[in-house]
Amino acid sequence: xxxxxxxxxxxxxxxxxxxxxxxxxxxxxxxxxxxxxxxxxxxxxxxxxxxxxxxxxxxxxxxxxxxxxxxxxxxxxxxxxxxxxxxxxxxxxxxxxxxxxxxxxxxx
Numbered sequence: 767x768x769x770x771x772x773x774x775x776x777x778x779x780x781x782x783x784x785x786x787x788x789x790x791x792x793x794x795x796x797x798x799x800x801x802x803x804x805x806x807x808x809x810x811x812x813x814x815x816x817x818x819x820x821x822x823x824x825x826x827x828x829x830x831x832x833x834x835x836x837x838x839x840x841x842x843x844x845x846x847x848x849x850x851x852x853x854x855x856x857x858x859x860x861x862x863x864x865x866x867x868x869x870x871x872x873x874x
Contacts, residue, residue: 767801769793773863776856777802777872787872788856801854804841806834808855812870825866832858 769791772778776788780798802808806821809832814821821841822831832841832852841852843861852858862870 767795767799769795771860772856773860775869776859778856801856804852804854804858809834809841809858811873812855812858813873823862823870825868827866830862830866 770793772788772791772795774788774791777785778788779785779800779802781800785802806816809821810816812823814823814832817831820831820833822829824830832843834841841858843850843852850861852861859870862868
């Protein structure tokens with residue numbers, strides 16, 4: 767993971783599995799800092815709801831949907847112009863913000 771991948775507020779974990787938001791960014795990233803693997807549980811904690819095999823969240827711009835094929839561990843955002851694989855929570859946070867201008871709210 768590179769410092770350029772992170773924004774303030776991104777959620778990360780450490781070797782104790784404690785989750786915390788990024789409050790400052792410096793390079794290089796400390797080796798004990800780890801990205802959080804994206805799961806359906808994490809999507810729900812970030813405000814998404816299950817609809818068939820998609821996880822959806824309503825925004826002011828419309829519906830934001832990511833897909834989770836049963837045979838694959840990665841989530842995918844599909845639009846008419848691109849397909850993006852999402853592997854970690856901070857990738858989803860960054861992509862969501864870039865497309866909607868809104869931050870995802872985390873619930874414990």
